[in-house]
Amino acid sequence: MNGGAPLLSVSDLRVGFVTEAGRVQAVDGVSFELRPGEVLAIVGESGSGKSVTAQTIMGLTRSKNSRIEGSVKLDGEELTGADEAHLREVRGERIGMIFQDPMTSFNPVYKVGDQIVEAIRAHRDLSRAESHQRAIALLDSVGIPNAAQRVDAYPHEFSGGMRQRAMIAMALSLEPDVLIADEPTTALDVTVQAQILRLLEDLNRERGLATILITHDLGVVAEVADRVLVMYAGRVVEEGTLDEIFYDPQHPYTWGLMGSLTRLDRPRPHRLPQIAGSPPSLLELPQGCHFRPRCPHEFSKCPQNPELEARLPEVPGHCDRCWLTPEQKREKRQVEGQIGLEAPS
């Protein structure tokens, strides 16, 4: 995992939006690297800035109301300052993207195949017929039965899972190096979710496709991710490998996420644990640690801002933003014999 230069490196990315209510810092200093073949999961609640981060990589959040700072480098090439024409070449061609709701992500008035053809022809000098053939092959490769006929169907004639498969086919139509999957399974049935995850996993293995998987579902993360970023209120609060995050989580917010997972291998809890309160408004962020108001373990140091840094000397890649000592963390995260966040007293 550590070998090779990063394919995509994001450093100190900040995205702010001017809204009627005031300036909102949706992403506040996010950094990460993505290597070829790696699956990076970005986990967090709604409003944690994970989707904004992903869309900013593609330059999709640019507008006169947004301010983007920091750097996004693809193969060493800066994207945040790049002009639109250059970004257009990156979109689709170098970075493919799939979205949460496959129901609304296709234009309802065009045939699925034509929308894939449109993506191909935006980048390649291929004839309509050639692109059409290619669209069929792509649909076939993502497991759509009868692709030669289905290519001429309209999006509403597809089921949700099929549409997400078609979306993946479209995102892969130009063989990008990076795939950004923004909540790809959220809108799908559980059985279909598993199929889509398996598909993403296969693609990642077969093609060495580097993937950024954005989700709020730790179950999904456990299935496919190599590395995990946990985001909260625009910041990364914990970062590490899948095992580090799952077996030795350092940040109380991560504990909360883990504690609220439903697990079939544990006795059924009286009530599904949840993290008390709701994420803070980005307009009125608490000083210091943003998770402080919801954290039962808050103490005198928390109003100071904890940096994202390695706090376990033996694991330099595992970083978090929490002032508790590793020993305190190990003790406090045990709730009824498993990892969790106790209710604030």
Add this chain to the structure above:
Amino acid sequence: MLRFVVRRLVGMVFVLFAVSVLVFVIFNIAPTNPAQRIAGKNATPQLVASIEKEWDLDKPLPTQYVTMMKKIFTGELISYEGRENVNDRIVEGIPATVSLCIGAAVIWMFFGVLFGYLSAIRAGGWLDTSLTVLAVAGISMPVFWLAAIFLNYLCYKAGIFPSGGYVEITSNPLDWASHLIVPWVTLAILYAGFYSRVLRSNMLDAMNEDYVRTARAKGLSERRVMSRHVLRNSLIPIVTLFGLDFGALLGGAILIEAIFSLSGIGEYGYQALINSDLPPIMAITLFGAFFIVLFNTLVDIAYAYLDPRIRLGTEAP
């Protein structure tokens, strides 16, 4: 599809029947006496009575209605005023009305879509603001007032355009156009303003759609995203509006035709109204209603082509 058309045709018959009964009843409630009018100011009661007999006005209302409807569909309807064949007069008026409507429609669709599109892609900018002011002004100016202003300044004072009348396109296309240009523009301004506003707001809504984000993420150029994804989907409601407005206008653009004396169906209807001349009022109302219903049906058919999610004649999936 066939089922849909048949259902619509049956519906059309009902609508036309209802409209005709309504017009007939309203006319007969109104305090006018056609026989008295036909006979003239100093008519003797005998003359009035003989006219009533001649025109079947002494018969009960339902009989009168049936006779009138029969005459409309056999083309034998005669007007009270001037005793002309109503069907012939309507047919004579068709070229002027159709010329007016098509010309105006081309202008208003072109400018409505153009201004709406520019407004939407420059939303919030100075171009959007200027076009908004223009559109709202266009919508707010009453047609009769605008027509009078144009007639006074462009036709009478400046003398650039003829002040009314209609020239057959077959006799002189240039003359035809020069007689129609002011009526076209007058009529188009209202609709262009309205359409551009509707299109603008449709497009602003469409820009937030997920499929637009998908289109951008594919690496399409902004122009292609706007024209193929945003504009294309936003035009669907415009088609409905257009069908309804155009259908309604074919029944006669009464104000414009009357002001510019275009001798189309609308002007004929205007004269008939002034003279309380029931036969032409009835025929023209039915004629107009027919087009409204017809274009409604055409709009529904067009919809199915524009939006593949709509399938005619079948239940929703």
